């Protein structure tokens with residue numbers, strides 16, 4: 627058994643692939659630990675799968691998992707975690723080298739000191755202003771409304787001990803937000819600062835839509851805020867309408883004024899139907915999650931694996 631597994635999900639990463647292998651080889655060659663690399667092909671449409679195959683057949687330290695189609699970054703990672711055999715820990719990195727694999731040694735030092743989760747904290751992000759600000763805001767909002775203490779500015783890049791990986795593998799939740807699950811598990815966790823590099827080659831595989839979905843999963847899976855907010859909004863609405871009602875009565879009986887007519891009525895109808903639709907949407911979001919989870923489908927489908935016999 628290898629001591630450490632490095633897991634990287636890949637989706638259309640043919641440009642960064644050679645760089646990735648070079649860096650990973652250097653890390654493995656210079657380390658005294660036994661290391662395997664688990665690469666997960668998330669249904670790539672370019673040459674990634676072929677490159678992975680050729681590389682794994684030539685180098686037994688590489689272990690490949692091919693998914694049946696594109697399942698998304700979080701599920702590809704989930705598949706990687708399930709296939710990793712590292713007996714001590716698993717290190718999770720992005721396949722585009724934004725997360726330097728060289729941090730393995732530093733992470734491993736903390737592991738030896740008894741930490742179960744060592745997560746990387748981004749000091750600086752080399753990304754566009756809009757994306758950077760969106761991330762900044764999102765992490766702070768999530769922290770303030772979440773019922774667990776999700777660390778700021780940390781992603782999936784981390785080293786996770788064998789026992790925590792085993793627990794994650796047993797968590798059946800369908801809409802996965804791995805960094806939240808990792809935090810929820812507990813044990814001793816520590817953050818290590820690093821500078822997030824730019825993508826080595828190619829383009830980001832995360833569209834804005836996918837990023838929003840990830841953010842949604844973070845919020846709806848690790849916070850009760852939306853549903854509680856809706857009931858508070860409802861209570862507030864009732865209060866406002868009661869105040870309005872009293873104001874109208876007082877005006878009518880004490881000042882003999884006629885109720886302001888149509889406009890305010892129209893305003894109230896539009897305002898409250900807006901609140902109701904919003905509330906329905908939030909409740910729908912929870913119902914949808916229960917619906918998908920209740921199907922009990924497997925999280926992802928593996929088409930094929932390439933694994934060295936030595937470790938089987």
Ligand code: UDP
Pocket residue numbers: 634635636637638639668696697698699702720721722724825829830831832
């Ligand atoms: N990725 C994946 N499946 C997807 C999208 C992305 O496996 O559907 C991989 C991608 O190949 C990369 C990692 O997840 O190794 C992070 O994606 P990306 O760099 O595009 O995201 P960003 O760094 O821009 O947030």
Ligand code: MG
Pocket residue numbers: 720722724825830
């Ligand atoms: Mg990236």
